[in-house]
Amino acid sequence: MDYVLNFLRLLQQLIAKNVVIEHFGLENARSICGVDVAYKGEEGIAVAVRFDGNSYQHNVVKGKVDFPYIPGYLFMREAPIMLKALEGLSCDLILMDGHGIAHPRKSGIATVIGVLLEAHTMGVAKSKLVGDVVEEGGVQYVVVNGEKVGVKAGKYYYSPGNKTDLQDALDLSMRGYPEVLRVADKLSKELKR
Template sequence: MPLRPGPVYVEILRAADSVPRGRLTTFGEIARTLGDYRAAKAVAEVISVMGRAYGVPWHRVVSSRGEILRGAEEFLREEGVVVKGGRVVDLTRRLVEAGELEARPILAEMRRTQRILAERVILEDEVERPELVAGADVAYRWERDEGGLPVEVARGAVVVVDTDLRVVDGSIQISPAVMPYVPTYLGFREFPALARALSRLSFDVAMMDGHGIAHPVFFGEASHVGVCLDIPALGVAKRRLVGKIRGEELIYMTRQVGWALPVKPEGRPVYVSPGHKVSLEGSAKIVKKFRGGTRIPTPVRLAHKLAEFPKPGEGRFGETSSL
């Protein structure tokens, strides 16, 4: 099966390819063309890692302050662009703005999909007393395909844990990443790898690294996975994406979307939010029950470890540990 970069990677490269010789654009302009300025950092990474190998004029894409990518200076000079101190001098005059770039507003389309699917989220407990919790996480690595082209690879891992916090089952699934990490679109990035691993196992509720409804359109990764696989799911995150903390409640747009559960009296809280077929109360209850003395609950912690790509020379059969 040949590795093909997903549509978001393709649109980023297409946008860069539409910048003519002697002109420039920015990571942010490309991100806005895709439909969301939040993708600016992802654009920078994709252009710098994939641009040269895919034959697009990567050197014509710079930061909003005119900072150029490493190695771009000689190519820009050759096109008559003046570079001084690692920055282009006349960005304004040469700038190709978002409206002139050739790319589809794919992130805007994905946002619409999130809004539609968010209406399907159910915030009631399907399972009253979960016995088996599936911790799920994904690790990433840039690799090269058979033709030497860089592709980002996802390694999804799921660990099923019982009420004694014992591992009873697990799965690892490797697949090409479908899109780079863009804040608020994490569900799209991780869903394929998670779905492959989750669909091979049986459990009562899935717990993943990320947020559930604590999201700008109430459709974080845990909601995405929960709705699309029609399984109970909840999110556990180390950092906040949206909302304000009031006591232990996480409030966004006048309603509670999750919890900021204290771990130690003075330590940082862990953010918990329902994804699908789990209630607010249920999500906190499950995390407390399956938390083994550490900040990150055991199922997610183990999944995180299992997802890691083995270092060269370590592990057998491509596995980090045996399950």
């Protein structure tokens, strides 16, 4: 499995070179999607929820998940099934569990999916993967090598995935935990029964 991780690391470095960190502006997101995955042993249940400001809609995908969870390589385990769940949904902004550039190689799952789909994405994680939390002007930033790569608000970490920036992460964090993610999490966990 050593070969695989070496290769995947190169892939992540390539992805990191293609990330686009630029201001999006949440006000430009007419539709926001949230994706989450729950497990029942080897079976993964992915749910993608879309909210367009008026109504909700969602996709459910179940399938075997082979790749193990390895810190730093989450995308290999969850990106495939997440992408399937997102099929057919048009989302101006995609949110998902996990980090974006707040990653050892600036290539968290939100970045991988964002670059792959050329979409606006943002990672929302429940715990830190890398960096130090530094407060500045009333805001808690996730800092890696002196660079601010994310924002911590409450117990959540927000970091740009692709075609979004730190300002977007801060703006999103101030809206509180995204409802689409709360719904996706709740739905995926109750559908595995």
